[in-house]
Amino acid sequence: MEEEDGDHDFLFSAAAQSTDRHERVIVHIDIDCYYAQVEMILNPSLRGKPLGIKQKNLVVTCNYEARALGVEKLMTIKSALEKCPSLILANGEDLKNYREMSEKIYKVLQSYSPFVEKLGLDENFVDVTHKIVKSPEVQHVISGHTFHDSEDICTCGCTERLAQGSLIAQKMRDHLRDELGITSCGGIAFNKLLAKLVGTTHKPNQQTTLLSTSSLSLIKSLKHLRNIPGIGSAINRKLEVLGINTIEKLQSAEMCKLTEALGGKTANQIQQLSFGIDNSHVKITDRPKSIGAEDGFIPIRSEGEVRKKLSCLLNRVLELVEKDGRKPCQLKLTVRKLHPSSHSVRESRQTTIEYGTGTGSSTQQGPGDEKQKMKLMTTLMNLFERIIDCDVSWQVTLLGISFSGFSSGNSESPAKNSINKYFPVKKSPLRSEEPLPPSKRCRFDESVLQELPPDIRQEVLEDMQNQLPSPDPQKPTDSDCPKGVDPLVFCELPVEIREELLAEERTKKQTTIKKSNNLLQYFRKAS
């Protein structure tokens, strides 16, 4: 049944206001024609000329000069050259330079907020909510474009918060341009989805801030469902089967039909996205938990050969560990044994190591340290002997080394180097292994964090990640809790029950139908 227009508008505003309260300030940064810019930085003579980056038979991206001449991303090389015969093609198969630049971009953004989430090589979300001045003496003017096509202005204070966010975004983008020579687009909004979407409204090298009262217009301006990040081709196909091919149809789709086709969780998520609702957090991008390398070869049969292979491998891996800067405390050896029946088996053994503390004076230790390398080689050969019985004949076709159990680059013990040094943690009345409910968790003092030198701040943030329960995107905060339900009870419920409760809450707000025996009633506090 088609919704009447009036009902539909009610649905929009109820959904938009119910779960997203404009409290956050999220900046999305997307680098312009990324691979092409990296190539132009490496070879400035390419600047000003139409440039395409090829992988196999595709132009995966092209600079804006080429776009002006009709070349599009993901065109075949043949079509691109037909459109633009003067197109210069650079090979983009080797991603090394793109990865390196991506790391540099991430580091620059981290100097503005610890909460940076990397999305692919050229996109990052930055949560800058903690940098917003609460009651500024002067109102700030939005830097860049503003997406606002509504008469209404929200009164919750988000316009001022977003204006401050736009100034921070401008600083970040200027910093990227001045330090790395790279231009980008910025989107500023109160959630990740909207920040990403609004950033694409003015390209290249521009930024746009979305005022919260225009979030639904932004969503409605999207031409296809596929333009909503999170709706990929598989979900899109299933929606098409249901006859859902526009944003409006997804917004008004019956939840039971969506659930049947996609499962409750996805159904819920994508309907929320179609209203511009996205409560997901900016997750700090993790550094790798282990660093290692493997080498496969024709069978070797002597300890001497193993030693040689391991020594080469160790040099390679130590270089990576050195670049990473953290210190590992675990070393693992993997061996692939070739059995007489010619099937092969992989086996691993690991042990604790004292990295950088076993030899010489502490100031001279490092991964390049020869004594340390010898010590690690001895450890590796011991591990090898735990896997292979060298008294009987054997054949090995692969060796792998990996370091893990990283602490920060400081040689002091993790305890001494702990976040507690900077931020006294309140003693919990609960057992230490029991996670504190969100309302009781110790929050770090962000102003103290900002004052720390960048290297110490990095260490502190790593400690925080190691010591505090890692932010679980599925774990609710007090503010997620449905009205009338005890937050402590809600937080401890299994995910599915929480989702069901939230879905009921939403349904209740979106429609005027009232159910008398719904799940929420069981969890409501007696009033």
Ligand code: DGT
């Ligand atoms: P933009 O953001 O529109 O100015 O242009 P780009 O080139 O930055 O495009 P974006 O942000 O979608 O993607 C970043 C890089 O990722 C791009 O330079 C090339 C690569 N890339 C994007 N889409 C694809 C794809 O479908 N296949 C492959 N192999 N690479 C892709």
Ligand code: MG
């Ligand atoms: Mg890009």
